[in-house]
Amino acid sequence: MKTSHNRGARTPARSAETHLGACGLQQTMKLAILFCFLAASVYAETGYDAWLRYAPLQGADRIRAESEIPAVVAGLDTSPLAASAQNELIRGLRGMLGRTLRAEPNLPGEGAVVLATLDELRRSKPQWNLAADLAPEAYWLKRVVSGGASYIVITARDPRGLLYGSFALLRQVSLGESLAAVDEKSSPYAPVRWVNEWDNLDGSIERGYGGRSIFWENQKAREDLSRVADYGRMLASLGINGCSINNVNANPRILSADMIPQIARIADAFRPWGVRVVIAVDFGSPKTIGGLDTFDPLDEKVAAWWKTTVDAMYAAVPDLAGFVLKADSEGRVGPSAYGRTHADAANVVARALLPHAGILLYRGFVYDHHMDWNNPKNDRARAAWDNFQPLDGKFDDNVLIQIKNGPIDFQVREPASPLFGALEKTNQAIELQITQEYFGQSRHTVFLVPNWKATLDFDMHALPDVPTPVKALAAGRTFHRPLGGFVGVANIGLDENWSGNQLSQANLYGYGRLAWNPDLSSQRISGEWTRLTFGTDPKVDQAIDAIQLSSWRTYEDYTGPLGLQTLTDIVGNHYGVNVEASERNGWGQWHRADEKGAGMDRTAATGTGYAGQYRPPVARVYESLATCPDDLLLFFHHVPYTYRLHSGKTVIQYIYDSHYQGAAAVEQYVEQWKSLRGLVDEQRYKQVLAQLQYQAGQAEVWRDAVTMWFHRASHLDDAAGRVGHYPNRFEAESMALDGYTVRDVTPFEDASGGQAVACPARGGSCSAAMKFSGAAGWYDLRVQYFDQSNGISHYRVWLGRQLLDEWDANLVLPRAIRLDSTSSTRRLIPGIALRPGDEIRIEGRPDGNDTAGLDYLEIVKETNSPIATR
Ligand code: GCV
DSSP states (O other): OOOHHHHHOOEESSOHHHHHHHHHTTOOSHHHHHHHHHHTOOEEOOSTTTTOOOOOOOHHHHHHHHHHSOSEEEEOOOSHHHHHHHHHHHHHHHHHHSOOOEEESSOOSSOOEEEEEHHHHHHHOGGGOOOOOOOTTOEEEEEEEETTEEEEEEEESSHHHHHHHHHHHHHHHHTTOOOTTOEEEEOOSOSEEEEEOOBOTTSOBTTOOSSSOSSEETTEEOSOOHHHHHHHHHHHHHTOOEEEOSOSSOOGGGGSGGGHHHHHHHHHHHGGGTOEEEEEEOTTHHHHTTOOSOOOTTOHHHHHHHHHHHHHHHHHOTTOOEEEEOOSSTTOOOGGGGTOOHHHHHHHHHHHHGGGTOEEEEEOOOOOTTOOTTOTTOOGGGHHHHHHGGGTTOSOTTEEEEEESSSSSSOSSOOOOGGGGTOSSSEEEEEEEOSOTTTTTTTSOOOOHHHHHHHHTOBOOOSSSSOOBHHHHHTTTTTTOSOEEEEEEOOOOSSTTSSSSGGGHHHHHHHHHHHHOTTSOHHHHHHHHHHHHHOSOHHHHHHHHHHHHHHHHHHHHHHOTTTTOOOBOTTTTSSSBOTTTTSSSTTOOOOOOOSSEEOOOOOTTTSOSGGGGSOHHHHHHHHOTTTSOGGGHHHHOOEETTOBOTTSOBHHHHHHHHHHHHHHHHHHHHHHHHTTBTTBOHHHHHHHHHHHHHHHHHHHHHHHHHHHHHHHHHOOOOTTSOTTOOTTEEEGGGSEEEBOEEEEOSSGGGSGGGEEEEOOOSSSOEEEEEEOOSOSEEEEEEEEEEOOSSOOOEEEEEETTEEEEEEEOOOOOSSOOSSSTTTEEEEEEEEEEEOTTOEEEEEEEOBTTBOOOEEEEEEEEOSSOSOSOO
């Protein structure tokens, strides 16, 4: 069986001989060899170890840590969690210092890292006087000097706190922070800190972009659950204490008797890490698998069924944390089937959980997806408040309403859901989406912490005299609720690097850190993650932080600025561009952009009234055009394209400019990343480079599509003259075609000029050729082609008779079976010497239903050469 050690092992990127050979030219002494080897120890890494790499400390950090860390780790607490903590301390310190601490069950006469609860310390070392009023799961790291020995004490009220404290200590050592005088108490901000996995029992993952499920395959728990254990360790390192292991679009079978042993196995894998299992349940289960003729929550038979079923589950998994329930939403059955309320539904399940101290997370994501688009008063954004605010106070105390950060659905920018400010007598939790459904799905780097913080820090003005930010409301602090917290829809799967994109791992890390302490800044979280994941070279850290911290704004700039929301195919894969896909259907992600203007009028005065769901001080800001922030302007107001923003720019010009800025920013990311060559291990360097280069091509697809759409709709020109003018671009449909046929692309904005060419020939190939008429010089060629997922077509690019490049169109993209913006992909062929009259010919050989489509060729002056022309 493979272990995480194998998976995450760092192996030299290239053979050591290569590096030593290169350095060997200059070396004369053994020391020089050692130095050379260290410098070359930029290992190949898979990303499996994520932020728990425990890479060897260097320089002053190492010298300090060696002097500060004793040789013994004394585990006074005998619980399994404390054993995990002790092992982790030994593992981590061995990685960072190359030293294996002695594991002792008692306090030795010499200095030690001491793992003990406050009670245990009070008994064994009363003279240390370590008393504190620690919250459950909180920890205290404290240097104690006693009897001539120096101890680093990790203490807590409970073993879970010991585990979290141990990870905190290791983090500090990894970050090069001194423990000489450490005295740090840290409490979790809220009791509920969960992740939700949207994993199906067949092993697929809804909105998962990091491979298949680590939990399920073929309707059963996987045979090998070692990845679950490793995931539990990652979650524990962040203080996450619960994980729902199946999709909220729940298969009712999860509650059938034969699933109980499967769930118990998963719980066993998580248990050493203090992660409690949560089950997503289907509200119709009493009928579908219970054999009853009803699932009416007020029917006694139904209540009895929930009780018996829950009892059986707890008999096998006594520490089950509870259930999550999606009802009356997106086709899921719910209490409306019997004219009952959400409180009726939640309480019947919660009462079955109560004797076991289980809790129910009832999702606030309830809306009608058959709304009439023609009615300007209809508004999906209203739904959460309309459904749940009137029920405030009707839910049992072990129910939490799980509320998405915004009122729609994890869009690139949304205001905070007004429901956060509207529940005073009901527990709530905030739901954040770590998996990047509307944020480029792990193929685009988007660090979501700044986005989440915009909501968490937003003051809902729920009380007149004190700030009431969303984080305090969600945690239950504002209205002194017994429960509250955070739920993150996680982004992990069987991919070697867990999330499909090395840089997207930062979102899981960031979520966990915020759930523990939402007051941490985005800069702090990004800085921690980068140093833990890529090491402490300041050049590396600065470049990665700069990319991460600007990436949300960048993504917003090239997808949907000004509160338009992500202008993606909302009835399809939520990935490619389709500006109008949101309109004229019942789903309600409307932006109402037309030829005159754009935006949803959500004001109380003339619109849907949504703005009025906020407390008056907030409502006033959004209601008025004068005060509504530009970033949310089109979320709250419908305005003409010529409307001037606070900056003085018109709406249409902002849309054009932001898209060009966003696309340029991603090109810049590529250059920033390239500057790290040799400073980051080769494997991750290449993976991230490929990802960013792909993203740069996609950002351009988005830029052109959205700006073309708005140009066509508004008939207003771009003041900078860019939109509709692509001087270096040669449309495939205008080239000399052999076999290729011209196709209109739908929607038109998904291809340059609205058209592309496809090769219908089976077994043969087609070509598109053009004559170069520019000045002689060095150029980069950018071939925009379509990489469909229903075949692997092959492309070749010729300069006269010389083959310049060839490739298979085999990228793993979201379902892309047509010529559209999802399949649209850029191939870069850099550094080509062109002369006037040269013929460039692109040849495509189709495969399966993939038609080897082509959109255009761009010929641009070589970007990377110091000499642009020769
Ligand atoms: C799990 C959105 C997503 C769905 C998801 C749903 C939810 O609609 O597209 O995949 O379903 O939200 O959060 O329940």
